Amino acid sequence: MDAFDFQPRTRIIFGANQLDHLGDYVSQLKAKRILLVTDPGILKAGHIGRATNALANPSLEWEIFDGVEENPSTATVQQALEVANEFRPDLLIGIGGGSSMDCAKGLNFIYTNGGKMQDYWGKDKATKPMLPMIAIPTTAGTGSETQSFALISDEETHVKMACGDKKAACVMALLDPALTLTQPSTVTSVTGIDAISHALETYVTKPRNAVSLMYSRQAWKYLHASFPKILAEPLHLEARGTMLLGASWAGMAIENSMLGAAHACANPLTARFNIIHGQAIALTLPGVIRFNGEDPKINGWYEELLEVSEIPFDEKNEIAAEVLANWVTEQAHSAKLFTKLRDCSIPLDVLDQLSEDAAKQWTGTFNPRPVKKDDFQTIYESIY
Ligand SMILES: [Fe+2]
Structure with a gap:
């Protein structure tokens, strides 16, 4: 350990x-x-x-x-x-x-x-x-x-x-x-996806440890179940409460295991195109989960998260990273967020510059799979 x-x-x-x-x-x-x-x-x-x-x-x-x-x-x-x-x-x-x-x-x-x-x-x-x-x-x-x-x-x-x-x-x-309870629905959407990304990223980062895993896992359990509820029923106080706890537990996880490549990819989108952080995360997280999931060990960690969730998953016929990435995209759609870079008026010819920026992000160094400029380019292309 x-x-x-x-x-x-x-x-x-x-x-x-x-x-x-x-x-x-x-x-x-x-x-x-x-x-x-x-x-x-x-x-x-x-x-x-x-x-x-x-x-x-x-x-x-x-x-x-x-x-x-x-x-x-x-x-x-x-x-x-x-x-x-x-x-x-x-x-x-x-x-x-x-x-x-x-x-x-x-x-x-x-x-x-x-x-x-x-x-x-x-x-x-x-x-x-x-x-x-x-x-x-x-x-x-x-x-x-x-x-x-x-x-x-x-x-x-x-x-x-x-x-x-x-x-x-x-x-x-x-x-x-x-x-x-009273926040605008767009705020619920962007902040909720961000909290979910914190639970998912901290669960697989390099510095993960017994403490961070405990917080990441519980944050994930709270957040994945509550987010669809608050989108459907914004005044659901119980679900708002578990969202808030989930976000705080994910914060505890960040304190103990940092974040990963989804944040490294998202930050340049905010810096260069002023895309709100949670919207940027909705774009980048699925691509990074798929990238990380190519490593069987990391895919196994995603499988653990699916096992403690209510998300349907057929472990014999499905790839955990794929199921998880698709689930994030579905949630982003439900939250009325964009899921492709092209829909955010980002020109294709800036991906090279964005990849260079992303490769300089400190948070990328904690990603479980080493991620270099070319990898960021591949990830950006996959979500274009
Ligand atoms: Fe974040």
Whole structure:
């Protein structure tokens, strides 16, 4: 069995309407000055109003930064820093989708350790202690709440930088499935497929170990069963809850075993063509599963996932990777997402450039099958 070093860092609180108890949780952390980091959609949805109502206590002061955009950039983190420098928080709350949580995490690096975001690209580059942070996801997607990486786009190059540090891990993740009921259906689609990809990729990556496998497997069980339910019935609170747990468990898996080639292929599509992360993943994941499945050992791991799922699978006559890849494509269709590059107005002659970009992605190094520029080209061609 492979060695591992597992240290849970995040208290996880789960339950519908837990947001109303935020004030109690903040007091338990002995915080007095709270900076909420979010996006305008979350503010409009009323979640920030509920959060600040829960913080109504004379001993607490709060401030809001609501300038987070999709794929937060170094410029956005800088704007958040200006608010933080003025307000001097002792606790950060990232509330929203992965973008809000990542922006809060990114802010935490430069607010406490100085410098610029690029200085923290990679792992464990912060030397000084960081502020405690609470993550409150309003989507079941990135799992940012349970892992210590912030994905921040370089404002100039549009390259997504993964900045990770154990100190950046949230002290608390407040998982309130009621907050995920009101999200637009497109958000449910792109975040759900992303969470599914995290469960599937982490199950096969090179650093997989006993801990990550436990989280990946359970995340997969929750996500594959709940995703069709929430597409059909968006107000299904029970299914929203298992989606949210699945996304968080997948985040725990990422923390312990990283991601793979589907993310390496997806990131250049976002950087060059501004394709939303989950949509990019819906395009790339089936191709990468098929590529990985050519290795019988990896195909066997996919078979294990099918065995614990409700997906029909005839192990004597079917190839696990093929069944799994087809299932992902079916889900993407149900979620009204594109499944071919050509449908996203991507010209055929950029595949060479995209392959070159993908081959430079750090996340590709964790893929179970070595994947070079030519392999990325083959994968992109297979999903064109
Ligand atoms: Fe992802």
